[in-house]
Amino acid sequence: MLTKVHTGLDPVPGIWWKPAHKAERVWVAIAFAWCMVLFAMMPLFHWKGGQNPSGVRRRVDPKAFYARTMAFAAQYKVGEDRGLPIVQPPPGADVYLVGLTFQWYPILKLQRGKEYTLHLSSLDVNHGFSLFPLSINFQVVPGYDYGLRVTPTAAGDLRIICNEFCGIGHHTMVGRVIVVDDAGKPVADNRRSTIPNGGAR
Amino acid sequence: MTAPALPRFRTCGATGHRIDRQAELLVRFNAVVAVVALLVGAVAALLLILTRWQAVHLLPAVWYYRILGVHGMNMLIFFIIYFEMAVLWFAGTVLLDARPAAPKFGWFNFGLMLVGSILVEAMQWSGRADVLFTSYPPLKAHPLFYLGVILFAVGALGVVGQFFATLVIAKREKTYKGSLPLVVYGAMTAAIIAVITLVHGAAVYIPTFLWSIGLIPAVDPEVYRLLWWALGHSSQQINVAAMVAIWYMLGALTVGAVVLNEKVSRSAFVLYILFISMASAHHLLVDPGFSSAWKIVNTSYFMYMAVLASMVHGFTVPAGMELGMRLRGYTDGLFGWLRRAPWGDPGFSALVLSVVVFGFFGGITGVTIGTEQINITVHNTLRVPGHFHATVVSGTAMAFMGATYYLLPLVFQRKVAFWKLAQAQPYLFAFGMLLVETGMTFAGSFGVPRRHWDISFSQAPFDVQFSPAVDLFLAIMGIGGILAFTGALSFILIAVKSVFLGEKVTEFPRGAIVAGIPQGLTNPPVQPANADALNEAMHAESRGIAGATPGTLVLVAVFLVAFMLYYFTNWKLLTFLWKIG
Numbered sequence: 001m002l003t004k005v006h007t008g009l010d011p012v013p014g015i016w017w018k019p020a021h022k023a024e025r026v027w028v029a030i031a032f033a034w035c036m037v038l039f040a041m042m043p044l045f046h047w048k049g050g051q052n053p054s055g056v057r058r059r060v061d062p063k064a065f066y067a068r069t070m071a072f073a074a075q076y077k078v079g080e081d082r083g084l085p086i087v088q089p090p091p092g093a094d095v096y097l098v099g100l101t102f103q104w105y106p107i108l109k110l111q112r113g114k115e116y117t118l119h120l121s122s123l124d125v126n127h128g129f130s131l132f133p134l135s136i137n138f139q140v141v142p143g144y145d146y147g148l149r150v151t152p153t154a155a156g157d158l159r160i161i162c163n164e165f166c167g168i169g170h171h172t173m174v175g176r177v178i179v180v181d182d183a184g185k186p187v188a189d190n191r192r193s194t195i196p197n198g199g200a201r
Numbered sequence: 202m203t204a205p206a207l208p209r210f211r212t213c214g215a216t217g218h219r220i221d222r223q224a225e226l227l228v229r230f231n232a233v234v235a236v237v238a239l240l241v242g243a244v245a246a247l248l249l250i251l252t253r254w255q256a257v258h259l260l261p262a263v264w265y266y267r268i269l270g271v272h273g274m275n276m277l278i279f280f281i282i283y284f285e286m287a288v289l290w291f292a293g294t295v296l297l298d299a300r301p302a303a304p305k306f307g308w309f310n311f312g313l314m315l316v317g318s319i320l321v322e323a324m325q326w327s328g329r330a331d332v333l334f335t336s337y338p339p340l341k342a343h344p345l346f347y348l349g350v351i352l353f354a355v356g357a358l359g360v361v362g363q364f365f366a367t368l369v370i371a372k373r374e375k376t377y378k379g380s381l382p383l384v385v386y387g388a389m390t391a392a393i394i395a396v397i398t399l400v401h402g403a404a405v406y407i408p409t410f411l412w413s414i415g416l417i418p419a420v421d422p423e424v425y426r427l428l429w430w431a432l433g434h435s436s437q438q439i440n441v442a443a444m445v446a447i448w449y450m451l452g453a454l455t456v457g458a459v460v461l462n463e464k465v466s467r468s469a470f471v472l473y474i475l476f477i478s479m480a481s482a483h484h485l486l487v488d489p490g491f492s493s494a495w496k497i498v499n500t501s502y503f504m505y506m507a508v509l510a511s512m513v514h515g516f517t518v519p520a521g522m523e524l525g526m527r528l529r530g531y532t533d534g535l536f537g538w539l540r541r542a543p544w545g546d547p548g549f550s551a552l553v554l555s556v557v558v559f560g561f562f563g564g565i566t567g568v569t570i571g572t573e574q575i576n577i578t579v580h581n582t583l584r585v586p587g588h589f590h591a592t593v594v595s596g597t598a599m600a601f602m603g604a605t606y607y608l609l610p611l612v613f614q615r616k617v618a619f620w621k622l623a624q625a626q627p628y629l630f631a632f633g634m635l636l637v638e639t640g641m642t643f644a645g646s647f648g649v650p651r652r653h654w655d656i657s658f659s660q661a662p663f664d665v666q667f668s669p670a671v672d673l674f675l676a677i678m679g680i681g682g683i684l685a686f687t688g689a690l691s692f693i694l695i696a697v698k699s700v701f702l703g704e705k706v707t708e709f710p711r712g713a714i715v716a717g718i719p720q721g722l723t724n725p726p727v728q729p730a731n732a733d734a735l736n737e738a739m740h741a742e743s744r745g746i747a748g749a750t751p752g753t754l755v756l757v758a759v760f761l762v763a764f765m766l767y768y769f770t771n772w773k774l775l776t777f778l779w780k781i782g
Contacts, residue, residue: 003460003462003463004733005459005528005728005732005733005736006459006460007449007452007453007457007458007459007460007525008382008383008384008387008446008449008450008452008453008458008460008466008521009296009382009383009384009449009450009453009454010382011297011377011378011379011380011381011382012379012380012381012382012383012460012463013378013379013380014379016380016463016464016467017463017464018462018463018464019464020461020462020464020465021461021462021740021748021749022745022746023520023746023747023748023749023750023754024461024462024465024516024517024520026746027512027513027516027754027757028465028509028513030761031509031512031513031516032509034512034761034764034765035504035505035506035508035509035512036504036505038501038505038508038568038572038768039497039501039504039505041572041772042497042500042501042572042573042574043497045573045574045772046493049574049775049776050776050780050781050782051574051577051775051776051778051779051780051781051782052493052573052574052781052782053486053487053493053496053573053574053576053577053781054492054493054782055489055782057489057490057491057492082662082663084662103662115780120489121489124339125337125339125340125422126337126340126422126426128580128581128650130581130582130648130650131779132648132665133647133648133667133668134648134778134779135578135579135582135646135647135648136577136578136778136779136781137487137576137577137578137579137580137581137582138487138577138580139426139485139487139488139489139580139581141422141423141426141488141489141490142339142422143421143422143423144422144423144488144489144490145489146488146489148781148782149780149781149782150779150780150781151779151780151781152779153778153779153780159663159664159665161648161650161653161658161665162650163580163581163582163650163651163652163653164337164581164652165266165333165337165340165652166340167340168262168263168266168331169660170266170652170653170654171262171653171654171655171656171658171660171661172658172660172661172662173661174658174661174662174663174665175663176663
């Protein structure tokens with residue numbers, strides 16, 4: 001027995017809790033099944049997939065994290081570019097990268113195919129870690145250490161764009177990650193590229 | 202005591218509803234302020250688009266970020282919430298033939314909201330709140346900015362309370378028989394979600410205000426993000442519920458859409474209430490503060506139950522329209538009902554465009570980028586605004602515009618001005634926005650960041666060279682933005698001219714076609730006397746699953762296939778990245 005024909009503007013007389021027509025029942029069932037697929041995909045990918053934002057996460061004092069990063073940079077420094085140390089830690093190491101207005105510190109040199117634990121945090125405000133051109137994106141929050149186990153899959157000279165608004169110089173905040181191949185062959189070292197207008201607009 | 206008092210109620214010439222004059226004034230004032238906010242937000246939008254379109258790059262950096270904050274506040278908070286206040290006053294009183302609860306308190310709340318909005322605008326425009334819409338601490342704004350938001354939220358919460366009180370009054374005074382109409386039920390859903398949302402707003406803005414005046418030492422940035430997004434994203438779910446209610450309303454007014462089954466539609470609204478405020482997690486998927494288990498449960502609205510709700514409405518809304526039209530004799534073929542629909546009625550075209558773009562673009566992209574792992578490729582890129590403009594602008598704002606074309610004659614008692622322009626406006630606006638969303642989404646998939654003044658990175662220490670394709674997509678976004686702005690401005694012009702200088706209309710001559718009055722009011726879609734018998738016949742067991750609404754079944758099948766393709770393509774793209782765990 002169907003409800004009397006009416007629109008959504010009409011008050012509904014009597015009891016409206018009535019069985020739905022087959023078409024609706026089937027659609028609700030299909031939609032429900034699809035929702036279960038959507039839901040199952042996430043745990044499944046943790047089990048079988050290679051890209052998960054799980055990481056090792058803990059609170060950290062921003063100043064302590066900054067000091068740890070400075071010590072790390074001093075320990076593994078292999079060169080310098082634009083006044084920033086280029087740091088090459090051994091495979092498997094804990095790697096530290098700190099965001100501060102408006103800089104990513106230090107420059108990282110990693111080896112293709114090797115796993116590192118990349119610790120991200122901020123000294124001051126929220127920043128956004130966005131690895132260009134791969135578009136790998138993580139939120140960098142002051143007071144929180146996000147330790148991600150990463151394995152670079154291809155050599156290249158990459159950039160870190162800040163993609164969380166961090167103040168008026170936000171758009172100047174770019175860092176650098178160099179991934180070398182198995183032979184340790186350096187890729188273009190970026191030294192030849194110049195800053196247009198000397199950095200002024 | 203000189204002028205004779207006006208009677209408390211008037212009777213609507215088109216629908217026969219009993220309309221309380223105080224409630225009507227509240228609807229009008231809220232709607233007018235909403236349109237003012239829309240104007241400010243739209244001008245801001247144009248400036249932003251012309252800056253992000255790197256070939257034009259209009260604004261200097263300081264003003265880009267400042268205007269970005271202004272745009273967010275005016276569009277996502279002021280325009281939408283003032284309009285929703287109008288919807289609540291309208292749904293609570295007009296649709297139920299009821300009087301409003303404590304209208305004087307309503308004006309008090311309206312005043313609070315107004316003072317709050319003016320404070321926020323003043324702080325933003327004067328550069329004392331350059332913290333963008335989200336104001337993540339430790340970025341700090343002037344205390345009056347936070348105070349403004351708090352006043353606005355308190356006023357809005359007051360109106361929501363009055364809406365509930367109005368429902369109680371209507372029930373007690375028996376102004377309607379039986380259960381609430383579905384549209385009012387949907388508005389009630391929006392109101393309940395609004396309470397959840399605004400309480401989170403208080404939980405986040407009150408401590409932040411205290412911090413800004415130095416009473417508490419710090420606000421945890423991650424806790425702030427959690428609570429802020431319980432306001433920021435959940436408030437978009439108020440919009441979804443209000444928009445779906447308007448879908449049912451416009452369907453009824455324009456083509457006599459019927460409610461297929463009250464149980465199904467109402468249960469879907471209940472799913473919104475139960476699960477949708479978990480959406481805060483959508484913004485925290487690649488944050489350090491939360492475990493994967495927490496992220497998965499929350500981002501999926503507990504196993505996608507709110508997505509299920511939207512997919513249900515995505516079927517019942519078009520199916521209701523189809524059935525409503527078939528019952529009135531538009532029975533030819535699968536899509537005869539669509540072909541012969543009133544496409545020149547801006548209320549109808551806005552409805553269809555809103556449903557289609559919200560579902561196909563906003564919905565599919567939203568679920569996909571809100572997947573825990575896929576979000577790694579998307580977080581804070583232009584794909585995010587690409588998604589939410591498809592929901593909030595092409596979906597909600599478009600539906601609100603469509604509703605306005607009916608509210609102008611019904612509540613403001615004015616003809617819709619510039620009628621030809623009004624007929625074209627939904628198409629222009631929807632097409633422009635579609636280009637904006639497409640441009641943003643594709644540019645974002647190359648890693649172009651959102652909220653970024655200069656992706657040529659001319660002042661950065663290291664060069665970043667985006668693919669030339671990015672320039673193309675940003676140009677598409679720019680051109681779309683100009684079209685959409687023209688569409689929005691047309692809407693504002695039409696609304697302002699109609700309200701303040703429009704031709705008065707109290708009579709709705711049946712059967713006539715009058716420029717400036719949407720066809721649903723002069724030619725209301727009345728069902729034939731034997732509609733119930735026809736309905737039974739169409740639902741007969743022998744006609745099978747496709748008996749009543751075959752066209753809609755085809756449409757939702759297309760939708761599902763598109764959804765699956767987009768979803769799994771994004772999983773595949775994810776696997777090309779570094780190994781991350």
